[in-house]
Amino acid sequence: MPTQIAPGIHQLATDYPHVCGLPLWLHVIDAGSELVLLDAGIASTPEAATAPELAALGLGLGDLTLVVNSHAHPDHMGGNAVLKKHSGTRFAAPALEAGWLEDNDRLLTELWGTDPAALELSEGERTEILGILDDRVRVDILLRDGDLLPADRRLQVVTTSGHSPGHIAVLDEPSRTLFTFDDVQGRGRPFLDSQTWLAPLYTDVNHYRDGLNRLLELDFDVLVPSHGDPLDAAAGRRRIVESIEWVSDVDSFTRQLLRTRGSLTVRELAGELGTQLGDFGGLCLQTVQMARAHLELLACERLAEPRWHLS
Template sequence: MKIASLTFNPIEENTYVVWDDTREAVVIDAGNSSPREDAALDNFIAEHDLKPVLAVNTHGHFDHTLGVEHVKQRYGIPFALSSKDQFLLDNASTSGSVFGVKIGAMPRAEIDLDATPEIRFGTTTLKVIPTPGHTPGHVALYDPASKALFTGDTLFRESIGRTDLPGGDYSWIMRSILDRLLPLGEEVRIYPGHGPESTIGHELLYNPFVVEVLNREVDPN
């Protein structure tokens, strides 16, 4: 499996294009928000002779969904998102205005990740792992073969996603990290929604939110 990261929009969100030897691809968290960014994504796909078959999102915050409608229309593909995050699409204009970001058409999800245990494209299978906390419907996407984990805004390099936005919950996000992500193994590589890549092993040592809970300095419940 091959992975490319393109950073888009004023919130500097990581959009991932993921493909395998069949050239079938998925676009994870399409955050492209302008004609220039749309072109950058389209040119990358064309230059690598890829065939997108699905747009899939870890969660529904506007900075991760700004480019989904473009991808859907450009490539004629469906969109997958947890139905628990539909309210975030419905309120995207209000959320965007708080950050000074103009919001265009929000996509409609054809595939509910709450009822979809895995995403398949080409010869690749991404497991859908529910990780509520940053949002109620947040998921991570995991490829066991390459040990690649797309964590969205749940787990960052040496940080975690904020939980003070509507639908956020600190105890949920910590339980998601401790119970569902860390057990995947120290060698697993993390591809987050913002910032640089990391590994589970690195986060076990250097993520202050994880370390303080594991050392029982803070109760996640």
């Protein structure tokens, strides 16, 4: 049953906890002439969860007129094709991620395929990811920092980046509700069905940190993440600060390990991050991207030198 979290804004349950073992919430906003859905879930979400959730509000998928994808990860845009099949909705998404949003092969190569020595998808894993991604649809409205969504309600786009190249937050100005989607990750979050945690994911240290600092500057009463419950302003700010502190901790850990060992590969650092800084299961997409991001930062600061050798 949908929960109203602010006037005109309802939180919708998804099938993601059953499929992938993590909470995931979508939000529908009555924006006057537009019925806005923030994020699409995975391929199965619209029919399995969003349709019945909307029905409880006397609505249907066909009533949606604007779907906003916060970023190009499968759990935020995998439902696009099914939503398009059921409605005449337009799709709005970060301009910086249009390439990933419209091309699954490109997304797989540029997100999962950056460090094959550290992480290589098996055929089964690739099929599984493509299954939750479904077909891509064209993005109708490219969003840039500072844009307002095309609706009779002030919904401001704030580019935060970091977690993904063009990740956006959306601030509903009337209710001072800040949708941060995947940008405020704290120190990770526990899976619902195992002891391991999902590590924070970011591909650029400075963009991630700058984005979090930007969120701290915004006036909001409620912070709404995709994978957790809404937080009041004080708790939301604490979570943002905790996310920034995590980055500092990984940075210190990386520098110390590099000093101790003299050299590091992405694979080695990711393995250490995934076991020493939390129970993240060692090598995974999150730890590999984090390791790469922190090593690249050290290289940019001329504190480390990237090297290649024949494998």
